[in-house]
Ligand code: HEC
């Protein structure tokens with residue numbers, strides 16, 4: 001398992017260095033037929049607790065698939081899917097989802113909560129890794145416009161240690177001191193960006 005992970009990471013290091021070469025978006029789109037039932041048309045999820053994938057950074061998608069395949073990130077629904085993916089599929093899927101436009105922002109039904117979330121994001125320096133637009137970069141997730149209940153779930157899981165963040169432990173340290181109130185405000189704010 002460890003060798004498979006290292007192999008995939010090395011392959012990504014080589015191909016990841018030259019983003020114009022290697023990945024095949026059309027092949028990624030074809031493979032994504034396996035994903036559309038859960039992650040939605042155009043990578044925009046309509047289902048509770050299933051994240052949208054549209055406009056996620058290429059490397060974030062690739063890493064998460066590698067983590068699921070290696071078992072360092074666990075999810076019953078993703079497990080049987082990643083067993084069917086080879087390294088080329090993972091590269092192509094990363095390029096495909098990164099090429100899709102993000103979900104259009106929806107109207108904010110609780111601007112006061114968003115203000116609290118924005119303040120927490122500044123205080124906790126979330127943008128230092130997720131970028132000012134919260135669109136993410138490299139292995140750092142896009143969180144702007146992500147489903148609110150999924151953001152809450154992800155932050156709770158980092159805080160509790162249920163999700164480790166694979167090779168990148170950054171989020172465990174970030175989420176540990178967050179209160180439940182902050183988590184809910186942050187999720188609301190980010191989901192409406
Ligand atoms: C049966 C439903 C299902 C199918 C089919 C499925 N997924 Fe998922 N996927 C999930 C769920 C549920 C999660 C959230 C896991 C969690 O909560 O940790 C997830 C999470 C992910 C993540 C992590 C995203 C993030 O923001 O953390 C990626 C990447 C991903 N899936 C890619 C894919 C790809 C690519 C396919 C098709 C090859 C696919 N999934 C097919 C249910 C599914």
Ligand code: HEC
Pocket residue numbers: 051063120121124125126127128129130139140141142143146151154155164165166168170171174186
């Ligand atoms: C030191 C860099 C860093 C900081 C600071 C940071 N993040 Fe992250 N964040 C990451 C990385 C890297 C990932 C992907 C981790 C993984 O592989 O699970 C991530 C993932 C996430 C995810 C999961 C997204 C998904 O789709 O699964 C959420 C939610 C999140 N961050 C929210 C936040 C919030 C809110 C803050 C501020 C309180 C924050 N992050 C601060 C680096 C950071």
